[in-house]
Amino acid sequence: MLAKHTQSKTLLWLGRQLFNRENPAAFFDPLLERLNPMWVQAYTPARVEQVLEETSDTKTFVLRPADRWQGFEAGQHVNICAEVGGIRRTRTFSLSGSPILWQEQGLITLTIKRLAGGLVTNWLHDHLRIGAILGLGDAFGDFLIPEPAKPVLFIAGGSGITPILSQLETMPASDYAAPVTLLYFVRTPNDVIGEEKLRALAAHWSTLTLTIIYTHERATPRYLSEQDLETVPGIKAREVYLCGPKGLMDLANDLLHKQGISERNIHSTFFSAPQADLGDQALGGLVQFARSDVEVSSEGDANILQIAEAAGLSPRYGCRMGICHQCSCRKTSGTVINRLTGQTSGAGEESIQLCVSVPRGPISIDA
């Protein structure tokens, strides 16, 4: 083991000398890509094996990642990278299939809804065909099934069902012992994602109580209510998992707090950059991009990546939501606030993520 490790370190060192790059194997990618795109080294390739229609605006893409992909746990997400119009775009989606499918057949699934005006989701729907290759990141996220088993309440809205589909498929395989309830909100019966799977699960797995609620069937919308929660037996002892549109998540949080369920037992997941409340701290200031010799003043309403792009620079970036660290840069002076955590950085030199950092006062960036 140690010998192998040392050997690969030596090889890596040698590769760096010969090819002038941190990832020497990627030197051959432009040719490998032509021979077999699954051999590419710069990212983990995944081949589209199947495309399934779920609803009129949702498709499930069945992917086969290259062998070196590390796998995932039910409820996690991945970044995928697609080249749209010559530009590499990274987006995060939850893995909708069970890890068992990955272990047994080497397949994973992404269930993706078309977003109005969405550059990447629409491209995936319109252009991603069987045989196409996507770049795949490592799985991440802590929206995980409780261990040991505890009673669970899932509240999902629309395409927010996707990580929960993965979890619900995984639980019976491990003989999950505690009661599980799913409240699934969709606009109309045509919008249910994974309906067959859910109905089959509910029929064969007595632990699961499935309630699908149509919000827009009548003249007045029917949203999550206190009554919905009161029908859930032993709700106070449940771990609650929320995934859906912001309105549903906010409402659910309020109602759950009223039921006396503590923050600790509520797990939520989201797919847009969350905005920690930055309070009334004085934001904005002069931003200096030292290497490009550009200075811009900022009002504190934009992150540094947006500020740089507005100033005509094009720093490297990835997910634009603080996950992938592609946009990490050295800050040489000044203080920034991290929008994800709401935390204030030190004043000295450190690495920051441009896409979630907002300047607080004048700052200098080595970019």
Add this chain to the structure above:
Amino acid sequence: MKKMTEAQFSELEKDLNAIRDEVVADLGERDARYIRRIVRLHRTLEISGRAMMPFGIIPPVFIAATATLGIAKIIENMEIGHNVMHGQYDWMNDPGLHSQTYEWDTVCDGDSWRRTHNYEHHTYTNIIGKDRDYGYALLRLSDDEKWQPLHSLQFINYILLSVFFQWGVGLHELESERIRRGEIRLRDKLPFLRAFFRKGGRQAFKDYVFFPLVTLPVAPVVLAGNAGANLIRNLWSSTVIFCGHFTQDAETFSEAECEGESKGHWYLRQLTGSSNFTGGKWVHLLSGHLSYQVEHHVFPDLPAHRYPEISEKVQSVCRNHDIQYNTGSFARQYGTVLKRIIAYSLPDRVRSGLLSAHAGQAT
């Protein structure tokens, strides 16, 4: 430098910005496909050159292998490295083609080049005293510098600079002339020197140690072939680069006349300080489209393969503003470069006696 009013400058700025905006709006798949194709071509040439080299014991194979590897290095340095490091493909968001991280196959350290070339040369183009690329602090190429007896030998310097061009470019940031004059100390340059030795060592290790060593029985052949490939690349890239700013009609500027200049003024300086040469598709590719030096200096971060497409528009802007667009055949432009190097090696009085008033014209 041509005299223009502020209104004319802002008109010029508007005209050139319009060309730029049009290209930027159109960037996309075509450009991505182009650069990927060139990268594939480079990989194919480099791998074939390296693979053929051990069989260089057969003379024709030696020539083919050396030429293949030399051309591979030329394409990597000129059309890929130079252009990627200018940020021409940053918009693709491909980490392998990003200006901040790209490291090219030559002695000059990428970060050092980003400082001395991207920043200094492209900002202060042809301003004597500020643009250290003008004559590389080795050659006297205009009247702005006083003649000294040593200048009479500068043609030898020029030959040496061309032969060892990658090492010269690599050492550029050392500013040895300023160290000699006592303006800065060698100690100030330690961080640069560390980067220089790391990168230079890496390049020398690859071509002169590693590949000869793994082909031990024919090591001398491989060593000679690799040195030949580097020489081909050095001679060609230095020639292309000298044709960019040192031709007969390329103007130089004084610090005083560029103080507080507007963007329009900067554009004019780029237009009149640079010179193109004409040629076939391969000449443009192998020069990294620096054969369109004028377009490159006006729009350094637009993908270079677009320069031929916009050249006609830039020329028409030049015509409308009565600005000289400096171009000519490769032989003609290079001829005037050689003339300039020789002319300025002579004392001013001898030169004006020998040459017509037109030749070797400076500001």
